Amino acid sequence: MNEYVLIAAAGLLLISVLVSKISDRFGVPALLLFLGLGMLAGSDGPGGIYFDNPAIAQFVGVIALVLILFSGGLDTDFKQVRAVLKEGILLSTLGVLITALITGWICIFLLDLPPLVGLLLGAIVSSTDAAAVFSVLRSKGISLKGNLKPLLELESGSNDPMAIFLTIGLIQLIQSPEQSALSLISSFFLQMLLGGVIGVVMGRLMGWLINHIRLGYEGLYPVLSLALVFLTFGVTSILGGSGFLAVYVTGIVLGNREFIHRRSLLRFHDGLAWLMQIAMFLTLGLLVFPSRLPAVAGSGLLIAAGLMFLSRPLGVLLSLIGSRFSLPEKVFVSWVGLRGAVPIILATFPLLAQIPQAELIFNIVFFVVLTSVLLQGTTITPAARWLKLDAPALPKRIYPIEYTPVGGFKSELKELAVPPNSPMAGKAIVELGLPDDFLVVLIARQNDFVMPSGGTVIQPGDTLLALADSKTFDEVCRRLCPPS
Template sequence: MSIEWSLLIAAGLLILSIIATRASNRFGVPGLILFLTIGILAGSQGPGGIAFADYQLAQTVGVIALIYILFSGGLDTDWKAIRPVLGQGMVLANLGVLLSAVIVGFFAMWLLGFSLLEALLIGAIVSSTDAAAVFAVMRERGVNLKHNLEPLIELESGSNDPIAVFLTLGLTGLLLNPNGSLLDLVPSFLLQMSLGALGGYGLGRLAVMIINRIRLQQEGLYVVLTLGLTLMIYALVSLIGGNGFLAVYLAGIVIGNYNLVHKRSILRFHDGVAWLMQIAMFLTLGLLVFPAQLIPVAGSGLLLALFLAFVARPLSVFASLIWFRRGPAEILMVSWAGLRGAVPIVLATFPLLAGVPHAGMVFNLVFFIVLVSVLLQGMTISHVARWLKLNADRPRPPETQTYVPDVSLRSRMLDIVVPADSSVVNKSLIQLDLPRGLLVVQIQRGEELLIPNGGTVLLPDDHLLVLATPEMLPRVQELHARGELVLK
């Protein structure tokens, strides 16, 4: 096939997936189901007839996509919103995933006749949740959960993938090396998570410094820079033995909660990248699936999916949140919002490529479980929220802006000069961390007039045209009295 035909097919699938989101918004069908369906229809056993069975390529696409999806999720995470539920989220994301994997594992051992390690591998693969589709449906159906449930679900979905990846890789290794022990995974887990957390936070802070101080001339280069930094964070942490997925998620939280040069552009760019990665991942996984192979495992897959949704997930959430005085309705809501996404399908490729016994059957079972989970839970999430009386019945706020200056008709325009010995010289506006009541509108530098942005660096004798609220005037006068700024 020529490169032109390959590009045309790729473009057609991408455009068709985007158009399909309209049906998702209208009928409440999670978008990932439509993306997977398009991939299946385009595959070798569908009308498209595209022959694709490269599990290594699919895994690579899935890992890269997951890196950027987690990073984008971190960028959009408001630290102030998740801080009250941080403890609950961490317990749910770790203990909840572990309990869910064990409970599903024992059921799979009984149902399928697998060995304990093989059954636990299935439980580990399907243990993590994916709330991206849930929030898409909730936005369209006007679901606004009470009692800080939305931040809790968001935090869990963004932070429980690392432990699922660790359990999957660890159990895969044990199946290939029968002399190993489950207890051997404990120190390895603690080391990976510790290095991942420290690396994510530290490299996130470093990324903030780089973005704010590099002083690039073109705005578009800043978003390209963040693409490289994201991959660098994942690779560096993984190379030193840490969990790279946890690192990129935490780095995204750190970066997203600091003042950045061109922050609005960076956030919107990565939102688009996350959508592109989701579509690419789901299309690739859809192409990888052979529908005829799903039929023999349909009965077992359905039982596993129902057991996961109605037994394993509620029990694991109950055991995780009962200590935080969450009521039965809230626990049920969090349980039902824990639908499975593309991550389990990506994880199922690891034992398949490693040559683990029954890996092909495991992959098909996991794919079927994900389909049932998304259809069953994703399409009923709004009804369950109303049935449990946890919908706040308030309109969802419009999209927030990265920075909205607090100015009014009472604000005043001030002409300010920067003295040569001022501490603000050679600092960018973003480094000054100006309060919302102060807005630098224009800078006159010699004969040149500048419209500043966050990366604009102040120089001696710059004339600043500043819009200030009455409440900020004492602050400006204080700086004038100290000689940091001179009022004209």
């Protein structure tokens, strides 16, 4: 019997990897494809796999979210995020709250729900999933102008804790009507504070341990990082903090520090994040019964429309009042508010808490997510072009060499593009007067690579792959690559 389970799991994973090519080619969000595959494999589909266990689905979802958020933090450049830190925090807190309140009252009006139950539904669908956004943008070969990309990255990585807090808090109020809503305010600040502080401490501790523990086998470093990620989440949650915020901050802090085996650890967690996304979406797809969705189609469409065209835009506009973002940028940010796996996971909380109308909430949330991904996910690229916010996406060059930093060695391998007006153009490397600790390792020239020597002449459009510490690299950039 175990063999059949393994074959089924392997088959679903293999098909998921293959259908991701559809996302790359046609710009269909991978989230939608994975969810659809899970629904086809479920009891209402040809797969016939019966799965109706919200507890298991929630457990899988929480584990997956922990690893996805940590991987997202590792891949976040804090130098870029710092420029939009205030706006990102406002969107992930105030923006989520406004979206939840307005959507909640829409649900109360349309479904005639008790106020707290309607607000609970609004809270569940209040967070965004920008991972699908960037897969669509990459598949169409465009990027975004200005600080839009770091803003969306920061919001998507940090707004889940607010939605989770609102969902759990409202469930507590429904189950214990005598509890004061004001008591949740102090709990919110405690969760955010503990999550942020523990995340910073654990990020630094992880960096220190990885550099100093001196394990005998490189393959044990991913195991170490994985253990510390789960430890961070568990300890933070037990202490009353936001474990999801803690692991995201831990990833940011670690990702912006130098540590040994950096490349292999980044690849490990990136692959693990993809595995967790597939597992999470397949599980959630299996959990839903598609035959029950038509009954909520009408109200689901109205709630989705209210969320996309009223709640989310107002949340964005009110949160970004006084910011330097233009109106077209704010409009784009509001349209990019895709709903993803988090709302579906949060919809399992009322099921387990046996809240009245819990099944109705789950089905509507699933329908809203599908509508959001179908409508918004497939129109992000046209929206960016229509608002004139798109920019050509520069393909990342793959070099024939790799570099693994060693603890105590501060140099990094970085790219230095040679603009047409650079003093380097037309000169040999030996004539540039480069610092002794600035080593040109390789030159990328058009579609070829050049092994450099002192007599190699630099040409406009070259990209130098150089080994140097950050201070020396910045100094050479200022001296030899003046702004155009």
